[in-house]
Amino acid sequence: MSTAAPALSTARTLATAARVLRQLRHDPRTIALLLVLPVLLITLLRYVFDSGPGTFDSIGASLLGIFPLITMFLVTSIATLRERTSGTLERLLAMPLGKGDLIAGYALAFGAVAVLQSVLATAVSVWALGLDVVGSPWLLLVVALLDALLGTALGLFVSAFATSEFQAVQFMPAVIFPQLLLCGLFTPRDQMHPALEAVSDVLPMSYAVDGMNQVLTHTDITADFYRDILIVAGCALLVLCLGAATLRRRTG
């Protein structure tokens, strides 16, 4: 009875992205929180490590990658949950909208917000807080954007398993915290228990943080950097596809 999802329609994707951004525009407080909070937190961190600027460099760079991942995860999981519970998702899927259009639209809209957020946080870190980056700060932005996409993808995916906003918010510690602990932010990964190191090898955030550190310590683009961003991008794409599979045209 159902046919294969139609190929991506650029016009519908763009319309969806514009709609998501328009919704955000009616919520200025959320925009302010999205843009200002990372800057404030990274400033806080700078003065926490007041006597050890070297520590700030490595942790600060990692956080520049982790902020967009966490915020986009939260924003997307709530936004898509609302789309599911308000009936607008059912309405859209009863229209000639492809699932890919909806997901790409969300990824595009939140990706744009993430670029803005990362530009602000990176600029303040590098120029005002003296974050010492050996490589190009633009590469930091590339990693941050991919992290944001990964966050959007994860948020979209877990929203399928949440039936309330309470549950959706609780998925944040469940999905993000283990990765945060194992990504090498607190201890280098090769100093962890071998079992944990093996686990961290398959968690995408480990590569997000490693990518940031590659830029931090190398002038040139390293092979490891390419590997890192490919893995993060691949994971984001994979989870987006899984997320698409959770959007059902027909439900009980």
Added chain:
Amino acid sequence: MMNSSRATGPSAVEARALTVVRGDRTVLRGLDFTVEPGRITGLLGPSGCGKSTLMRAVVGSQAKVTGTLHVLGRPAGHAAVRNRVGYVTQAPSVYTDLTVRQNLDYFAAVLLPGRAHRAAREEAVTRAIGDVDLASHAEALAGNLSGGQLSRVSLAVALLGTPELLVLDEPTVGLDPVLRRDLWNLFHSLATERGTTVLVSSHVMDEAERCHRLLLMRDGEILADDTPDALRTRTGSATVEDAFLHLVDEAAATRQETTR
């Protein structure tokens, strides 16, 4: 009269042995019915009798549907009929953090994408807002509207693509008598002027009198499929409500006889 219109065109909806299972409960039990094109068909019955499930099956968002169900000549939910069917759920499904016009602009862009159709979209949006009498609230945030206004926004979205079949799940619940009358007038003008087929559910029996044809439902079965006049005459009742009660008693009596 009804037979002649049926002969001229194929049915808008045609169901044979339509069965829907939700969990371990059979919600619709082998229904056979047709919906005539260009007419208003009322789907009436107490709440919980399966009206919403039937409508969800017609628009193609219900899972576990067996039997045959053809909508506008195609299997229900087929990609080719998706933009020819308008559907309004019981709860208004619009974005409360967008204005009325922004809501309609987005759904119009989904139905008719592309820059080339911008003028057509604007026209469709303005017309839909006018149809549901919300022109004065077009720039208001949907979240700030009253319940009745919000459900009219939802209806306006369904009217956007000039659908050939309009499926409305209890569109008049919670509306004041004036608005209810206005909406029914709108349904009638849609059917007579634009030739739209309207399938509308209600659990308020007095709305039945405004339909061309009725499907009376109870416990996942269709008790009667007839015109309001014919129903009243057949059961010797003064109102459709009495006719419905008569049919319920009759069905209970036959059931008792068969089990005896």
